[in-house]
Every structure is written in C-alpha cells, then in structure tokens.
Amino acid sequence: MMNVSCTPTISHLYNSTCSLEDNELQSFRARAERMMRQTQSTICAALEKLDGTGFTEEVWTSPDLNTSYTDRVLRNGNLFQMVAVNVAVAQSTFSPETARAATGGCLKVDEPLPFFVASLSLVIHAHNPMVPSAHGHYRYFETGCDAAPQHWWFGGGADLTPNYLFEEDVAHFHRTHREICDRYDPSYYPRFKKWCDEYFFIAHRRERRGVGGIFFDNLNDCDRETLFEFLTECAGAFPLSYLPIVRKRQDLPFTERHRHWKQLRAGRYVEFNLIYDRGTVFGLKSGGRIASVLRGLPQHARWEYQQIPVEGSEEAKMVDVLVTPREWA
Amino acid sequence: MTSDNMQRRAEQMVRDAQDTICQSLEVLDGAHFRQDLWTRSGGGGGDSRVLQDGNVFEKAGVNTSVVCGTMSPEAAQSALGRGRNLPEGTVEFFATGLSVVVHPHNPMAPSVHANYRYFELAADPTAPSWWFGGGADLSPSYVIREDAVHFHRVHKEVCDRYDPGFYPRFKKWCDDYFYIMHRGERRGVGGIFFDNLNDRSKDQLFQFISSCARAFVPAYVPIVEARKNLPYTNLQKHWQQIRRGRYVEFNLVYDRGTTFGLKTGGRTESILMSLPLVGCWEDTSLPDTDSPETRTLEVLRHPQEWL
DSSP: OOOOTTOOOHHHHTGGGSSSOOHHHHHHHHHHHHHHHHHHHHHHHHHHHHHSOOOEEEEEEOTTSOEEEEEEEEESOSSEEEEEEEEEEEEEEEOHHHHHHHTTTSOOOSSOEEEEEEEEEEEEEESSTTSOEEEEEEEEEEEEOSSSEEEEEEEEEEEEEOSSOOHHHHHHHHHHHHHHHHHHOTTHHHHHHHHHHHHTEEGGGTEESSSEEEEEEEEOSSOHHHHHHHHHHHHHHHHHHHHHHHHHHTTOOOOHHHHHHHHHHHHHHHHIIIIIOHHHHHHHHTTOOHHHHTTTSOSEEEOOTTOOOOTTSHHHHHHHHHHSOOOOO | OOSSSHHHHHHHHHHHHHHHHHHHHHHHHSSOOEEEEEEOTTSEEEEEEEEESOSSEEEEEEEEEEEEEEEOHHHHHHHHOSOOOOOSSOEEEEEEEEEEEEEESSTTSOEEEEEEEEEEEESSTTSOEEEEEEEEEEEOSSOOHHHHHHHHHHHHHHHHHHOTTHHHHHHHHHHHHTEEGGGTEESSSEEEEEEEEOSSOHHHHHHHHHHHHHHHHHHHHHHHHHHTTOOOOHHHHHHHHHHHHHHHHIIIIIOHHHHHHHHTTOOHHHHGGGSOSEEEOOOOOOOOTTSHHHHHHHHHHSOOOOO
8 A cells, every 4th residue: 555644735735825824723624634544544454454455546636736536446355346445635616506516505605615625435345245335424624714714514424235134233333333423412323323314315216225324414513623523533433333244244155146136236326326425416517536426336236127125035124124214223 | 188189199109119119129139028017196107118138138128108197387397498487386297208228238239228208288278388309329338330320320311301400400419418427428329319399380290200219120120130149258248337337327317307207206117227237337447548448438429420
C-alpha cells in the first residue's frame, strides 16, 4: 500500500481562499480531513490483513482543482470481490440547485454558496454469498467561508447487506453501533436505526437494500467537538462491527444456488444505488468522478422476471426481514 | 373519451404486433415465451411475455398494456411534457403500448428495444389531447457496421413512406435520447425515436406506427440469424456484460418510462423486464487502444450517419 502520510491536505491548499484568518476554524477543516484519511488507513490496513491482498491507490483531482479523491481499491482478493475505501475532499461553491440536490432539500440558498466537505466512504462486496456486503460513510460539511462558516453538520452511517440471514451477525453489527450511539445520546441509536431503514428503502420493491445499521445526516444539534468525536468513533468502529462477521462466514460452503441468489440481490443493490441513493444520483448528474461514484456497485448483478423465493426457504427468510425490518439491539 | 375508435384500433395493433414478434422470436430460439396476464387496480392491465434462458436469447420480453383511469395533474403534466395548462384535479387518461426488449446470449448479436404507444389525456373533455410515441434502437456489444446499416435502413424506409423529414429527425432524437450522460456515450447505435407525435391526422400517424411495429421483425431478426452462432471468447462475453451494465445504468438513471413508471407505482416486474439477465460492473481498465471494444466505444461516443 502506498504511504499517504505526505499527502498535502486540500484544506491547506486553500488557506488563501478567504480573507479572514482564523486558525482555530481553519484547523477544523484540516482536522476533519485528517481524521478521514487516518480512518481510511486504519480500515484499509485491517481489511488488507484479513484478505491478504493489498489495496491500490488512485488519486484524482478535478480539473478545477476543487475536489480531490483518494480512492483505495482492493479487487479480486482472496475473500473480497471488491473493496473501495474512498476519501473525497471538496472546497467549492454550490449553486442553489446543487445545494438543494446535494442535501436532499435541507439546504435552500438563493445565491452561490461556498462549501467544504471531507468524506470517507467505503463499500465491501465479498466472494462468498454467506458474507454480507457492507457500506459506511462519514462526512463533515461546512458552508460559508473557511474562516467564517455559516453552517456546519455531520452525516454518516453504516449498513449491512447480507444475502442470507444470520441473526447473530445482524445483532452484532447493530450492537456495535448502538454502543457508540448510546455513549453520546440514548436517542441516537433508535433515531438513526429507523433513519437507516427508511433511507435504504427500495420503494418499487417494497423492501430495504439490507438489514440496516445507522444513518444520520444534518447532525448539528450538539457542540461540534462532541459530534466530531462521535463521527470519529463511528468510523473507527466499522472494522469491529464488520470483520468478525467476515471471519465467521468466510469459509462456509456454498453452491451455485447461493451464488445465483447473491447476483439477484446484487441486482436490487444496483436498483437502489442508481435510483434512490442521493450520493450516487447527485454524483452522476453533477459530473462527479464516475469511477468513484459507481464503485459501490457489485460486480455481477442479475435480473430475472418475477423471481420470488420459495416459501420457507433461506432466501424467503432473508426477504422477510428486508420487507419488515426488525429490532436488533 | 373520444368518439373515434382509435383506442380500440391501437390496442388491437399492439396485440397483433406482440403475437407476430413473439412467434418470430420463438421460431428463432426454439424456446417459448411465458405469458403473464395482469390487471391494474386503477383500470386496465397487461400481457407480459418473457423468454428467459432460451437457446439464442438470454432474456426477451414482449409486453403490451392497456391502461386507463385518472392521473394527478402533476403526472399528467409530466406525461404531456409540453407546458400546457391543465385543469385542476385529476385527469382522465388512456394509454396502450407495446414494448420489446431482447438480449441474446451471443456477444456478437445485438440487444434491441422497441416501443410503440398511443396516449390520450382528457385535460379538456371536449377536446382530449392525443399523441403517438415510439421507436426502435439497437445496442450491440460489438458494432458490426452492416447490422447497424440494415437496422437503420429498414426504419428509414418506413419513415420515408410517410414523411422524408421523419428519419433524420427521429434518428437524431434517438441518439439524443439514449445518451448516458455520465459516461459520455450512447446506449447503442440508435435507430429512431419520437414522442408527442400529433402534427398530422390521427389516422395517418396510426398507420405510421403500425408500419414501424411491423418493421421490427425484418429489422432485427436477420441480424440475430446472422450472428447467433458466431464463435466468441470469454473476454467477449465479459465485455457484453459490461455493456449490459451500461444498459442498466441508462434504464435506471435516465429512461423516462422506467423512472416515471417506478415512481408512480407502475408494475415493477413489467417495467424492469427490460433489464438484461446479467450486468457487470468491474472498474477494470479499458481494452487496448484500437481493439474491437474501443472501436465500439468510439461509435457510442460519436454517433454516425449509417445511411
């Protein structure tokens, strides 16, 4: 894996964009970016160790120099089909339309608005159909000038998408996230768990993409330091919530039937991402870096006409949970 | 709604075309379509026919539907799409259409899509709006020039019988419509596409889309016959699946029929019947420069005049 400790932070490159100087505030952007990069390294190291295959890093800067992507991808590993752990840092200006689109209508502005975002996102798809896919994203958002932010918030979450239901795996994933949430606010987990179930709803299928986890956005109802710590802990907990599940399922035997079902579920994953996922739709329509935006898609997806699992089968048990979410922790 | 019998005639036309197309594809494949009749709670229903895992076709779907009822002013506006002022409250509508999507196994045999429909919207009950829409387009994984030329020529001949202006307009419309913006490429090599067609007599336009629908078999079947047994490699099959991933991207992100249908509670299984059996996303690098794959991409990035 490439050493990234010398990568300059984009927040530093842009110190001159605002006339006001306020080191304290500027450093928050830099700290957010640093946290994303450090967590990226920690997560990649843990996944690399488990898989035995290294990540390759692709660094890309948008032509206007406003956005930098650091994508780390592991392809065709021993356990993982594809893992992408990406950091994106953008410092640019929102038009009123993109502000609305990027924030799902939460941000309404009348004139161009400078913004900053540092984000970490990860997607994991494994070879073995018994190993669930997982997704996580963590970001810090700020509008206004570097030195005089008008508005800031955090967004993030992690969710699990199994092909087959192992209740203890789902419970473990939720419990890990619940424990962090509870340390900050007892209302977080119930709210964010429900938010996750709602967000990953594939309306035209009347089912969720997976068994959820936590999801939150526009989080700014507490002081910034505390929320930053919360986000850092959530991101840091991702390996703990997911890797034990991989270890437990990676060697389970599977047949053609299981692989086939996995591809059908992958088809639903594609439907969700391309139709409903705000980040994907926004990325595609706003000219984002396509390789990064679509990297979350599974490698092989399948669509069959009216594929309905046999009642009582393992596949049907999975779908039941996707149709009617349960409480897990 | 209207006193003429266009609703009935259009419905009959799409049903006849469905039978003819299914028969030709069955003869070619040797396997049979499975028929699925469904009804729509708001009024009307459809006839979905699917052939999956056949000898020649990985997946083929030939649908007809006849739906009527009321739609919200917003949905009507979106269907009409021409900035007309609609009255308050719900609007009565009638729509009948045929849609065909075929994805062969062999990567040298192109996928095809066709759709022909008649629409009435009674925004003003005394003078309902009506229009025809449709088109046919070819999506090869490997562009074979003579196939694209044949497909375009058959459709141009039909167009030219009605209006010499049709083919150039509808060919361009097709290239514009099937644009996958985020990839900077078209879904395929096009064909014809038109919508909101009502600028001449209803009867004339009905004859036109009937001829278009009849042209489907001669435009497509000879191409598959010529390509279905060509040898191919794993790499070529893989490239086909990558191209089918792009097909999925177009349909789910840009296709108005798909997105409108899914978001207004249409019948999901029928709407998504158009998706290929398998789509592949592997962000591996592109094939070498000047390979058959890059030459195909070149055409998809820069639409050609085929005739």
